[in-house]
Amino acid sequence: MTVEINSLTRLYAVFGDPVAHSLSPAMHNRAFTHIGENAAYMAFRVKDVQGAVRAIRAFDMGGASVTIPHKISVMEHLDEVDETARAMGAVNTIVNDQGRLIGKNSDCLGAVKAIQEKTPVKGKDVVVIGAGGAARAVIYGLKQEGARVTIVNRTMEKGAQLAEELGVDFQPMEDLGKLDCRIAVNATSVGMVPNVQDSPAPASLFNKEMLAMDIVYRPLLTRFLSDARDAGCTIVDGIAMFVYQGASQFEWWTGKEAPVAQMRETVETILG
Ligand code: ATR
Known part of the structure; x- marks a missing residue:
């Protein structure tokens, strides 16, 4: 038409x-x-x-x-x-x-719908990496849908402050590989062109029960998502x-x- x-x-x-x-x-x-x-x-x-x-x-x-x-x-x-x-x-x-x-x-709903297309979020443990504007939207949307969110951020004070404001947990970056979660979201710019080899998370974060979403869409398959895919995760790319x-x-x-x-x-x- x-x-x-x-x-x-x-x-x-x-x-x-x-x-x-x-x-x-x-x-x-x-x-x-x-x-x-x-x-x-x-x-x-x-x-x-x-x-x-x-x-x-x-x-x-x-x-x-x-x-x-x-x-x-x-x-x-x-x-x-x-x-x-x-x-x-x-x-x-x-x-x-x-x-x-x-x-x-519309960013909150966008994040939630992109994940809900693949799996429900209610009651799930979710780790969101990042504490900027994009992270805020993802966390706010997921929390409203009943997810249990933990923020991880390079700069501790910024992460802890956002966690307190939104009523979610905070963990230091060095513990990221040890966290137990069903959904992990990269809400930082890490991995974006031209730094395509970078990931904000160690590959040990991922297992095949998990879903991983990246907000970065240049490249479409970020290092974060390719590590997740290799571990058997369901992946949701930044275009979603x-x-x-x-x-x-x-x-x-x-x-x-x-x-x-x-x-x-x-x-x-x-x-x-
Ligand atoms: P946006 O509004 O697009 O989310 P932002 O407010 O600049 O952008 O936030 C960028 C996020 O990416 C922050 O959480 C930032 O971490 P800091 O709070 O420590 O700055 C994160 N970030 C950017 N580059 C990073 C890097 N190289 N390693 C880890 N985190 C990074």
Whole structure:
């Protein structure tokens, strides 16, 4: 099915700087086209985030994705920031609800859905490596689903502080290989191109009962995931979280089920 741009087309966009390498336009346009939604999605390099939010109102856009460096500063220009986005301290999605602009964050749901596609998380012991913004989203989402989360982080104070704030456990990095868990998530940038030989975890962490997820998607098969696969783990790559956070955005905007398989195929094709 193809959708032609006409006088009824609803506009969506990503606001960020830089945005030239964003995968979101291709992914969302494929999704709109696949379900026959009369909508189009652009990438706008934005310096003036207040102006960009005004444009949503002026053009009655359906909504927007928000990325670096605007995820925090955009909040003051919106009519409402929902509970999850407030807990993240970051908005990555704006929904135009009949003129009210609502700030949301789809990363928590993205992480949860990427894992739940393979295994339920309720009651499971999960180790999350990292204590930055991505880790916060993964931990918050998993905890809400009833997982028992332990944070491990290179910088102890940062990890311990996030653990206390989110009401989860903390363990020092050197104990990582000894921890007993069913799900392990790399929420650091370790292993990303060009440092593809690096992993934040020793291979001894993994066993065949486990699921391992990485938020890194360049490369698709990180050292963390290849060690996990060699140990017999189920693996969830970084594209999964990216696609599912996009799927949540899509569903908030359109009220329709996101065509996840087509979205994933589009991203995989671009990443080669
Ligand atoms: P993001 O918001 O994308 O998650 P961030 O806030 O910079 O990014 O967080 C990056 C995370 O990766 C942190 O947990 C960081 O550990 P520190 O708190 O010790 O800085 C982790 N990280 C980055 N490089 C690392 C490395 N070489 N070894 C271990 N952890 C690393």
